[in-house]
Amino acid sequence: MWSHEVIMMIVEGIRDTLYMVLVSTICxxxxxxxxxxxxxxxxxxxxxxxxxxxxxxxxxxxxxRSIPFLILLILIIPFTRMIVGRSYGSxxxxxxxxxxxxxxIARMVESSxxxxxxxxxxxxxxMGASIMQIILKVLLVEARVSLISGATITLGTILGYSAxxxxxxxxxxxxxxxxxxxxxxxxxxMVVTVILLVVLVQIFxxxxxxxxxxxxxxxx
Amino acid sequence: MSxxxxxxxxxxxSTKENTVExxxxxxxxxxxxxxxxxxxxxxxxxxxxxxxxxxxxxxxxGTVVVEGNDLGKLTDKQLRDLRSSIGMIFQxxxxxxxxxxxxxxxxxxxxxxxxxxxxxxxxxxxxETVGLSDKAAAYPAxxxxxxRQRVAIARALACDPKILLCDEATSALDPQTTQSILDLLxxxxxxxxxxxxxxxxxxxxxxxxxxxxxIVENGSIVEKGLVEDIFTHPKSRAARQLIIEGKDPDExxxxxxxxxxxxxxxxxxxxxxxxxxxxxxxxxxxEPVIANMILTFHEPVNILKADTKDVNGVARGEMILGxxxxxxxxxxxxxxxxxxxxxxxxxx
Numbered sequence: 061m062w063s064h065e066v067i068m069m070i071v072e073g074i075r076d077t078l079y080m081v082l083v084s085t086i087c088x089x090x091x092x093x094x095x096x097x098x099x100x101x102x103x104x105x106x107x108x109x110x111x112x113x114x115x116x117x118x119x120x121x122x123x124x125r126s127i128p129f130l131i132l133l134i135l136i137i138p139f140t141r142m143i144v145g146r147s148y149g150s151x152x153x154x155x156x157x158x159x160x161x162x163x164x165i166a167r168m169v170e171s172s173x174x175x176x177x178x179x180x181x182x183x184x185x186x187m188g189a190s191i192m193q194i195i196l197k198v199l200l201v202e203a204r205v206s207l208i209s210g211a212t213i214t215l216g217t218i219l220g221y222s223a224x225x226x227x228x229x230x231x232x233x234x235x236x237x238x239x240x241x242x243x244x245x246x247x248x249x250m251v252v253t254v255i256l257l258v259v260l261v262q263i264f265x266x267x268x269x270x271x272x273x274x275x276x277x278x279x280x
Numbered sequence: 281m282s283x284x285x286x287x288x289x290x291x292x293x294s295t296k297e298n299t300v301e302x303x304x305x306x307x308x309x310x311x312x313x314x315x316x317x318x319x320x321x322x323x324x325x326x327x328x329x330x331x332x333x334x335x336x337x338x339x340x341x342g343t344v345v346v347e348g349n350d351l352g353k354l355t356d357k358q359l360r361d362l363r364s365s366i367g368m369i370f371q372x373x374x375x376x377x378x379x380x381x382x383x384x385x386x387x388x389x390x391x392x393x394x395x396x397x398x399x400x401x402x403x404x405x406x407x408e409t410v411g412l413s414d415k416a417a418a419y420p421a422x423x424x425x426x427x428r429q430r431v432a433i434a435r436a437l438a439c440d441p442k443i444l445l446c447d448e449a450t451s452a453l454d455p456q457t458t459q460s461i462l463d464l465l466x467x468x469x470x471x472x473x474x475x476x477x478x479x480x481x482x483x484x485x486x487x488x489x490x491x492x493x494x495i496v497e498n499g500s501i502v503e504k505g506l507v508e509d510i511f512t513h514p515k516s517r518a519a520r521q522l523i524i525e526g527k528d529p530d531e532x533x534x535x536x537x538x539x540x541x542x543x544x545x546x547x548x549x550x551x552x553x554x555x556x557x558x559x560x561x562x563x564x565x566x567e568p569v570i571a572n573m574i575l576t577f578h579e580p581v582n583i584l585k586a587d588t589k590d591v592n593g594v595a596r597g598e599m600i601l602g603x604x605x606x607x608x609x610x611x612x613x614x615x616x617x618x619x620x621x622x623x624x625x626x627x628x
Binding site for chain 2: 177179180182183184185186187188189190193197198201202204205275276277278279
């Protein structure tokens with residue numbers, strides 16, 4: 061049962077899962093961070109309110125957030141194929157994961173940036189800081205603890221999605237759990253993969269909290 | 281020409297439901313080197329007024345001219361550049377909590393393109409000025425309120441501004457810390473000639489440090505001039521309440537609503553007595569005037585209120601006296617006080 065092949069398969073599963081989750085999160089932030097910044101900046105209490113931009117962007121964010129991941133996964137298969145050349149395997153799964161993570165991240169970033177004390181922003185404005193300087197040197201810096209905690213939550217969510225992608229040949233631990241646990245009734249392998257997923261979430265959370273605490277200078 | 285000229289300034293805030301007229305037809309001239317107080321109760325519009333002076337709030341009407349620049353006519357970039365010559369400090373300090381003290385002070389320099397090494401050198405000098413050079417590496421959360429305001433002052437001075445705006449800068453501090461911050465502001469004003477505009481609701485702050493004052497009530501300036509003049513002869517209702525009754529502006533409304541409560545501020549005395557308010561000026565404050573008067577007339581007077589203080593190196597203050605019953609004696613006492621250079625007026 062616990063042959064060399066099975067163990068190797070699980071190790072590869074862990075590797076694939078980490079690969080999908082980390083790359084998707086990075087790509088998700090490349091899209092979602094500026095997106096969230098624009099949302100926070102153009103909102104009516106933002107530093108450059110613009111109702112038109114905010115409404116359109118917010119509407120798109122909501123639409124994308126409301127498509128269930130499994131549907132999105134199938135819906136964008138042609139697009140995935142166009143980008144990576146095929147629609148199965150862990151690299152292909154990164155495309156729908158990124159697309160579903162980006163609006164989620166955008167909302168996370170938006171809410172983190174809105175937590176920044178308005179007085180501090182006003183102080184920066186009174187010194188003559190430009191919009192860009194306020195974003196880069198005030199908002200993103202002052203909100204960093206909240207941003208890190210948002211990234212930790214995002215990692216956990218994407219990990220869950222990546223397991224879901226296993227049902228359609230997405231690769232990684234979720235894929236193994238479905239193939240062995242569900243189709244071949246090998247519950248022991250499924251239990252092991254589930255435990256491994258739990259352990260991964262715990263590790264992400266631990267690292268996220270550690271970095272967050274380390275970076276937080278708001279307490280004496 | 282004044283360093284700050286405000287003409288016909290009005291500011292209206294409109295929401296879907298209603299419009300609020302925060303400021304109405306404000307004219308203000310602040311001369312270079314002044315310490316100018318703007319006092320009023322909360323909601324009077326003074327915070328909006330100070331934000332119009334650096335265009336953090338754009339006036340609905342009127343002009344603000346700072347060092348000859350009409351702020352309304354500047355481009356975004358020009359306005360941002362001009363702001364480097366207008367420092368500002370706040371009630372809640374508004375420091376960057378995730379940056380060290382020295383990085384906070386460097387911040388305005390960096391955003392205006394000063395190199396890092398040079399900015400740090402400048403910041404260290406400023407921290408010495410405010411007496412916090414040993415806290416350079418600390419984070420704001422590790423400092424007390426007074427220390428945080430000192431950091432904010434150092435930061436506001438980083439770009440060598442001509443003007444320093446203080447928005448309720450001492451309102452969150454205890455009296456002793458307030459005193460030390462005011463001393464610091466006065467020293468900086470004396471040493472650099474910087475113009476300071478102080479928004480406050482505490483008359484004590486104005487008396488302590490300002491040479492000019494404007495009293496704001498319901499979005500309008502009801503009285504303005506030299507602190508000395510307004511203190512000696514307050515004309516407006518707001519000024520009289522502020523100075524004679526010694527009420528903080530926060531209490532103005534409630535005092536109107538509840539006259540019974542207002543009476544609690546003065547000690548009740550015999551009803552037939554006449555009350556006078558006397559104001560001490562520099563020439564009389566070293567003489568024990570009241571004691572001498574009592575010795576001269578062999579009649580006691582009742583001191584209902586006394587508040588004397590050293591202002592800008594000159595002793596100044598006021599008293600409210602209850603005079604004994606005899607009308608003729610009262611007049612002689614008043615004449616006696618006037619002879620000694622005191623401003624005397626009757627109060628209710």
